[in-house]
Amino acid sequence: MTIKVVRGNPTPEELAAALAVVRARAAAAASAPSGARREPDAWADPARLAMSRLPAPGPKAWGRTYWPG
Template sequence: MSSEPILQVVRGDPTPEELAAVVAVVTARLSAAAVPADPDRASGRASDWATYWRHARRPLHPGPGRWRASAHP
């Protein structure tokens, strides 16, 4: 491991809380950049969870007496 500091305070006298906040933000940004992109989102394909509604119910067919038929599978 390198002995050089990753972050260096150039001006001012930050409190330990301010330094912790900066380290948390930088760490979160670096870890978010390291995560590979979701292949489903990259291809534009919706995930199975997003398309479950297509299988949740049958299409509606309006017409006389259809409200009675809607109660029967």
């Protein structure tokens, strides 16, 4: 594994901290079962966009789509 600094001038302590994080993530990914599926995060769920009910159709439905209540 090669890590290259492309911008900035990190101190040896900063490089060591970054490398420790990368190694910990790599070890966690390697120890995870290969067939395991991760549960998606709640913010990525498309159903959260439609939490409220849609307005009922009718002659004045266009007004209920914009104005609350």
